[in-house]
Amino acid sequence: MSILVNEKSKVIVQGITGREGMVRTQLMKDYGTQVVAGVTPGKGGGEVHDVPVYDTVEEAWEKAGPIDASVIFVPASLVRNAALEAMDAGVKLLVIVPDRVPIYDVLEISRIAQDKGACFVGPNTLGLVSPGKAVLGMIGGRAERAKEWFSAGDIGVSSRSGGMTSAISYYLTEAGFGQSTIVHVGGDAVVGLSHPEVMELFEQDDETQIVVMFGEIGTTQEERVADLIQKKKFTKPLIAFIGGKAAKSGTRFSHAGAIVEGSRGSYESKVERLTKVGVHLADSVSDIPKIAKKLKGAKGG
């Protein structure tokens, strides 16, 4: 098992003929993802890496559907339309890779997703991977790398930083711990699936035994994960690593999410809340496999 995506998922790529769309379609296909169609208005009839291209998502659905997920690579200013088009056609999972998507566009996508019973990862995400099954997005960069860095297993990974998503998973693999699904939730202040929502999915997944979360200063995601644990809605062992210890309040770094608003969202607030509910806090990325090992040992596995 895994969450959100597996080897059976049928996937389309919106913006498949663009620079990133083309390269990452290759990555997904080589990794084993079932990429059944691409969409670029005006480029219908063509092919990219043997994937047929259609003018609209509706057409892609008719010819290659039903479709489980759409990976979006269009320019930021066109993301809202692309996302609405996919949801209108019936796609229930979107992976929105581009960054710099205006926040009100994200709010609109989120509102419509609610109506349609859909969900989305991103924006500003590398995507996700269920090791050995499928990649959605561009995580790993190339298929050979994704195969080398990520291995199948029972640790779920959820991270707000793209690089850290890969880093954590790689260090777990090196230490002999495989992953069930690895999700980069995206670096922006408002994202579709945030940490708490991903935790709820991991809670439901029988295969996932332990979860690792990389959090950052800004937003309330990590505090809300603490709430979930308190309410017993998330009960699996959780290892958390929070970045931005040294960041001054009010200074914003590259991730739009990293804004400190009052005490909520600060490094101290997150660490305190998580510690209180029994989360295992890692001080550095190299601590993560060590803690995982201890947890595994305790479980006799």
Added chain:
Amino acid sequence: MARLFEYQSKKILKNMGIRVPEGGLAFTPEEARQIAFKIGKPVVLKIQVWLTGRAGKGGIRFAESAGEADAVAREMFGMKVGNFVVDKILVEEKLRIKTECFVGLVIDDAKKTPLLIFSSVGGTGIEEIAREHPDKVFQIPIDVLTGLRDYEVRNLLRRAGLSGKILVQLSAVLAKLYRVARRYDARSAEINPLVITESDLVYAADCHIAVDDYAVYRHPELDIEVAREFDRPPTRLEKIAYQVEENDHRGTFYFLQMTEDIPPEKKYIGFHGAGGGGSMMSMDAVLDKGFKLANYCDTSGNPSASKVYRAAKIILSQPNINGYFASGSGVASQEQYHSARGMVKAFHEENLEIPAVIRLGGNFEEKAIEILGTYLKDIQATVEGYGRDDTPESCAKRLEELIEKSKSVHEVKPVVFPDVPEDRYFFETLTGRIFIDHQKCPDCKTKGCVEACSPGILKIEEGKSVLEVSLVEAKKGKCTECLACEIYCKFHEQDAIFIHLPIPGLKDYRKRLIKS
């Protein structure tokens, strides 16, 4: 978030039909006098800076007459408050206040909606008020598809204890504030205090709007110079860096100066991160070693080599740094040799003298580290490349050792453009120009530039290296500015290729810096 000044925010409110005090913006005491004279009533003078709690810092003062306004303004101009030097003062009629309320709009990341917050008690210290009297604070989440309906606002205000004509007046203001936020893509918009005067009129006495960085392009009328959140005006170097980002959308380049005034005391380093999370982790690692950051910089999202080059040049425009630390997550999806080549070119041009630790873990890190090792071994400084199996902590420790050993201090050098004869062969790229000295080509045995060129747009014609695609195609991006041809030719052949990647404003910036 790109913050607007109070006077800009109020202009927007006024255009939307929200009542603001009569007044104007003064750049000199004389202008302050004229505005006060025109108002003909007691006035308030407010410095225009992005800081809260201005009153406590002497940034809000009153004057009974035009003459007094002039005198007070004289004292206020040039005042240093936080990181600002006061250069603009808003002069407004002084309101006769009966009550102060608060209204703010923020984006709720949990509910994924805009959230309107109203408090019947407002003014300074609103955060404490909200903490101590949560019963006075009311909120409504807003549906972005349907917007904020008037009756929703009236219900909110009734719950807050208001009634009658004031309720109606206030509800109009609240509804309009949401429209302002939506129209201008505001991440936050607040009026505090929202004043009810003795004559029962509602005024926005102060207002702050912060626009979503990612939507600034929709609002050219706002004249936002640098769409980043600053608690001070951007520095000249930050403006130069921002222009680089504006001119090249391949990947992300973010540059922030922590200080413009670096003492030569072996503590400051130039910081070059990659990716938000990895950068933060790396920054935590160097700060733990007792270093101070001269700047924070992030090049990520698969940036071109030319962009990384420019970032390095900008980082090395800071005098007195003692080391250069580049580090990301350690397992980057992007091809890391682009970053390596960008640094090779920059470090050579700068004739780097301070030690550099470059942690380039990720896709093709072996190749990236090899590039650094091969091409930087002969420069004055020690440059070491590391990969995904080296932790940020161990790299920070290594930098500490190297700095201890080298004891050198970075000196900023003038930007020089090599002499290129007018008839030299060249073609334009997306952000620069590639010159090839064809007189040297006959001595070249390998013609390796053709093979080095990753997009494969060079060919040999009559023994000379020339463009294989059209000039237009090269300029439109067929040439990816990977810098491989220049590096190959410089180190393995005739040093016949020169890639000019201008950074507007940097030459002047350094000239001034060196002079002073």
